[in-house]
Amino acid sequence: MNLDLDQVLAWRMRRQLLDRPKGISAERIVRRLCGVQAQVAAAADQAVAARRPTAAKGLAAKALRDRKLIKVWAMRGTLHLLTPDDAAACLSLLAAARTWEKGAWQKTFATVAQIDAIADAVREVLHDAVLTREQLAARILERTRDDSLADLLGSGWGAVLKPLAWQGLLCNGPNDGTRVTFTSPATWLDGWPGLPEPDAAAARIIPAYLGAYGPATMDTFDQWLIRGQSRKAALKQWFAALTEAGELTEVTVEGRKAFARTADIPGIEAAEPFPGVRLLPAFDQFVLGPGTKNEEIIAPQRRSLISKAAGWISPVVVSAGRVAGTWESGDDGITVTLFAEAGPVSHDDLTAEAARLTDQAVTVLN
Numbered sequence: 001m002n003l004d005l006d007q008v009l010a011w012r013m014r015r016q017l018l019d020r021p022k023g024i025s026a027e028r029i030v031r032r033l034c035g036v037q038a039q040v041a042a043a044a045d046q047a048v049a050a051r052r053p054t055a056a057k058g059l060a061a062k063a064l065r066d067r068k069l070i071k072v073w074a075m076r077g078t079l080h081l082l083t084p085d086d087a088a089a090c091l092s093l094l095a096a097a098r099t100w101e102k103g104a105w106q107k108t109f110a111t112v113a114q115i116d117a118i119a120d121a122v123r124e125v126l127h128d129a130v131l132t133r134e135q136l137a138a139r140i141l142e143r144t145r146d147d148s149l150a151d152l153l154g155s156g157w158g159a160v161l162k163p164l165a166w167q168g169l170l171c172n173g174p175n176d177g178t179r180v181t182f183t184s185p186a187t188w189l190d191g192w193p194g195l196p197e198p199d200a201a202a203a204r205i206i207p208a209y210l211g212a213y214g215p216a217t218m219d220t221f222d223q224w225l226i227r228g229q230s231r232k233a234a235l236k237q238w239f240a241a242l243t244e245a246g247e248l249t250e251v252t253v254e255g256r257k258a259f260a261r262t263a264d265i266p267g268i269e270a271a272e273p274f275p276g277v278r279l280l281p282a283f284d285q286f287v288l289g290p291g292t293k294n295e296e297i298i299a300p301q302r303r304s305l306i307s308k309a310a311g312w313i314s315p316v317v318v319s320a321g322r323v324a325g326t327w328e329s330g331d332d333g334i335t336v337t338l339f340a341e342a343g344p345v346s347h348d349d350l351t352a353e354a355a356r357l358t359d360q361a362v363t364v365l366n
Contacts, residue, residue: 001249001250001251001252001265002251002252002253003215003251003252003253003260003265003268003269004253004269005253005254005296006273006320006321007268007269007270007271008215008253008268008271008296008321009274009296009297009320009321009322010271010272010273010274010320010321011264011267011268011271012212012213012214012321013274013278013318013321014271014274015032015211015212015264016032016033016051016212016213016285016286016289017029017032017033017051018050018051018274018278018286018318019274020051020052020053021053022053024051024052025059025063026048026059026060026062026063026068026069027063027068027069027083029047029048029051029052030048030060030063030069030081030082030083030086031083031086031208032211032212033047033212033285033289034082034086034090034205034208034209034212034285034289035074035075035080035081035082035086035087035090035285036048036060036080036081036285037075037078037079037080037283037285037288038060038071038079038080038081039078039079039283039311040282040283041061043281043282043283043284044060044081044283045057045058045059045060045061046281046282047060047280047281047283047284047285048060050278050279050280050281050284054356055356055357060081063081064081065174067188067189067190068083069081069082069083069084070082070083070084070087070171070172070185070188070189071171071172072087072091072165072170072171072172072185073158073161073162073165073166074087074090074091074094074165074166075090075094075224075225075226076224076225076226076227077162077226077227078311079172084185084189084191084192084193085193085204086204086205086208087171087185088168088192088193088194088195088196088201089195089196089200089201089204089205090201090205090225091165091166091167091168091195092168092195092196092197092198092200092201093198093201093202093205093225093226093230094166094225094226095163095166095167095168095195095198096198096201096230096231096234097226097229097230097231099163099226099229100112100115100162100163108159109152109159109160110149110152110160114144114146114149114160115160115163115164117143117144117146118140118144118149118153118160118164119163119164119167119169120143121139121140121143121144122136122140122164122169122170122184123169123184124143125139125140125143126169126170126182126183126184126187127184127186127187128184128187129183129184129187130173130174130181130182130183130188131173131181131182131183132176132179132180132181132182133153133154133156133179133180133181133182134154134179136153136182137150137153137154140153141153161182167195168185168186168194168195169184170182170183170184170185171183171184171185171188173188198234199237199238199241202234202238202241202242203238203241203242205225206221206238206239206242206248207242207247207248207261209221209224209289210248210259210260210261210264211261211264212285212289213289213290214258214259214260214261214264215251215253215258215259215260215268216258216259216290217256217257217258217259218235218236218239218259220258220290220291220294221235222235223291223293224288224289224290224291239259243259246262247261247262247263248260248261248262249261249262249265251265253296273320274320274321276346276349276352276353277317277318277319277324277345277346277349277350277353278317278318278319278353279315279316279317279318279327279334279336279350279353279354279356279357280315280316280317280318281315282312282313282314282315283313284313284315284316286316286318287306287313287316287323288313292306292307292313296322297321297322297323298322298323299323299339299341299342302323302339305326306323306326314326315327315328317336317338317345317350319342319343319345320342320343322342323339323342324338324339324342324343324345325337325338325339325342325345329357329358332360332361332363333354333358333360333361333362333363334354334357334358334360334361334362334363335362335363335364335365336350336354336362336363336364336365337365337366338364338365338366340366347362347364350362350364
């Protein structure tokens with residue numbers, strides 16, 4: 001089955017809620033996107049606002065405070081906002097890769113025995129408690145009596161804490177001033193489901209991912225999930241089971257084979273062009289879902305302008321389902337830099353979109 005790329009991209013724009021339907025909540029947006037990256041809290045809030053009729057701020061933060069969302073190290077080892085059920089399923093798939101058992105990881109960070117000891121300590125000290133990083137490190141060291149872990153436990157990168165998050169033992173709590181805190185999702189969230197078996201988790205998350213970013217290959221999904229480190233036999237089994245059940249169909253998009261949700265194919269084939277432009281914030285899922293190497297949405301020669309040093313993902317201009325430029329906000333307003341190969345972009349559309357963010361001038365560079 002052959003699908004037209006322009007229709008695929010127009011369909012994705014609407015599936016990612018960039019048509020800004022009325023009455024949509026922060027948690028519904030986060031669920032549709034299979035999580036929102038939250039390394040930068042303001043960017044996560046902007047990603048939610050970009051999908052609402054009005055760019056109201058603070059809705060993602062409120063949903064997090066109300067415990068309708070959870071903040072946890074998830075996809076690609078980065079902090080994400082997720083709904084509790086999706087978090088449990090995503091963490092199950094991340095844990096299934098057992099990346100902390102690989103020799104290189106153990107040599108760089110900690111042994112499996114050390115991670116197991118830390119996990120036992122965390123189960124005890126975080127039960128019904130909220131601790132700062134410093135408090136958590138101190139209590140882990142007290143119980144493990146392994147002083148060699150002190151620097152790793154105090155690191156802001158959280159390398160030895162991520163495997164604990166993936167096992168469902170740890171998530172972020174509310175900030176204590178400027179300090180990060182941690183707690184147990186089992187005691188922080190009412191009705192925390194616990195981690196499902198990986199096969200059940202895959203049956204939930206693969207279709208959810210394809211429902212926002214499909215059609216996509218197994219490798220694209222795996223890069224989004226864990227930078228390509230899933231166990232390949234398991235990954236093939238998950239996609240095969242969903243295809244055999246009729247939930248997924250293998251399709252071709254401009255010569256590239258990929259998987260789509262079977263139920264989505266009529267909508268893709270009927271998709272009308274998506275009007276206007278969108279200014280999306282740094283670290284937006286529109287880019288992170290398919291990945292910055294995806295040439296369907298980002299021209300290869302522009303990737304370095306999108307994916308920058310230290311993992312920074314630039315704010316982007318999106319037109320016709322593709323990245324058409326970048327933008328930044330400053331004291332003088334918003335400056336947009338358009339890519340010539342993206343084709344004409346209406347200045348009126350840019351002005352209208354920028355007005356959601358600021359009442360200052362818009363400068364367009366080509």
